[in-house]
Amino acid sequence: YFGKIQDKDDEYYSEFPIVVCGLDSVEARRWINAMLFRISEMPQQQVFMIDGGTEGFKGQARVITFKKSACYECSLGMTTAPVTFPMCTIANTPRLPEHCIEWASVLHWPKEFPNKKLDGDDPEHIKWLVEQASARAKEFNITGVTYTLTQGVVKNIIPAIASTNAIVAAACANEAFKLATGSALAMENYMQYTGDVGVHTFTFGLGKIDNCAVCSVEGVVVEAKAESTLGELVERLKKMEFLQIKQTPSVSIGDRTLYMRAPPVLESQTRPNLDARLDSFMSSCEYLSVIDSVELKVTVKFADAEV
Ligand SMILES: [Zn+2]
Structure with missing residues (x-):
């Protein structure tokens, strides 16, 4: 099979007791982690997720045993915001405008100007990169290469x-x-490798966190007023950095869909629910499924409710 990991469903992934990831982004790892956790909850299913990653001379490898040790989402706080991109992606499979800019600055510039050092503060240099990156972006149907973005990614x-x-x-x-x-x-269960200052490896057991939005029982617990609206809650969730919600998520409770962000027909049908009071569709301590790129579990406790 060659294609997007998201194009395969639970049934496909449930065939594999061990999944070794070769992924290049936090987003993709979060997605497969949530998928495999869901499968590990099915009866008779034991799933191991093995994940590795590198950054220059540093790297890590880990074994995730769902429900026993930390899942990928549990350790999201350890990841720093991704500001760099793997060279293989830049050279062969660009998906983001940043990939095209990196291609123009790292691979194309040295070929065109072997004796001239790229200067991120020289407008002429950046302008040239924007032109080249835009052409490459067009080739791969990518949009969003701008002067500001180009200058931003050139230096790192x-x-x-x-x-x-x-x-x-x-x-x-x-x-x-x-x-x-x-x-x-x-291994139990996370190995760090450092090769830039001497050589070190260190392996430690990373534990589950109590309010992991994927693998904990309650998920993220949020206190909210019973009379506040779903829309207000969603806006608060978007501001919680550790959830890494990028755009307004879809929301459901049990089998009932409260808000669908796409397609447009369903979006407009469900939009009025954003103005609905929380206590009109749920009681305190129930949980919502909040779906951005990953399905997150959010338990809502009413601020004034006695528990
Ligand atoms: Zn977790």
């Missing part, structure tokens, strides 16, 4: 180092082998 690049990738990939492969054969104990 961490190269993909093949040998670091090899170390992390080998660690992931070892864990997959151990889990599949039972020949040795799997």
Whole structure:
């Protein structure tokens, strides 16, 4: 199979007891993590997720045993905002305007001007990059290359180092082998590798967090007034940085859809619900499914309710 991970459903992923990720973004890892957690909740399903990542001379590999140790979402707080992009993505499979800008500045500029150093503060240089990046973006049907964005991303690049990738990939492969054969104990459960200042590895057990929006029982607990509206709640959730909600999410409770952000027909049909009082469709301590790129569990406690 070759395609987007999101194009496959629960049934497809439930065939695999061990999933080794080769992903290049936080978003993709969050998505597969939520999917595999959901599968691990089905009867008779034990799923291990093995994930690795590198950044220059640094890397990490981890084994996620759902419901026992931290899931990817539990450790989101450890990830810093992604400001760099893997070289392989830049060279071969751009999806974002940033990828095209990196391509223009890192790969194309040195070819065109081998003896001229790129200066992020020189408007002529940036202008040239914008032109080149825009052309490449057009080729891949990507929009959004602007002068400001170009200047913003030009200065921060961490190269993909093949040998670091090899170390992390080998660690992931070892864990997959151990889990599949039972020949040795799997790592418990997060290995950090640092190769830029000497060489260090450190492995530690990362525990679940109580209010993980994916794997905890209650999810994120939010206190709200019973008479406040769904729209107000959604706006508050969007401001909670650790949830990393990028645009107004869809919301449902049990089997009932409260708000659908797409397609437009359903959006306009469900939009009036954003003005509905919380206590008109739920009672205190019930949980909502909040769906942005990942489905998040949010338990709402009414501020004035006795629990
Ligand atoms: Zn979790």
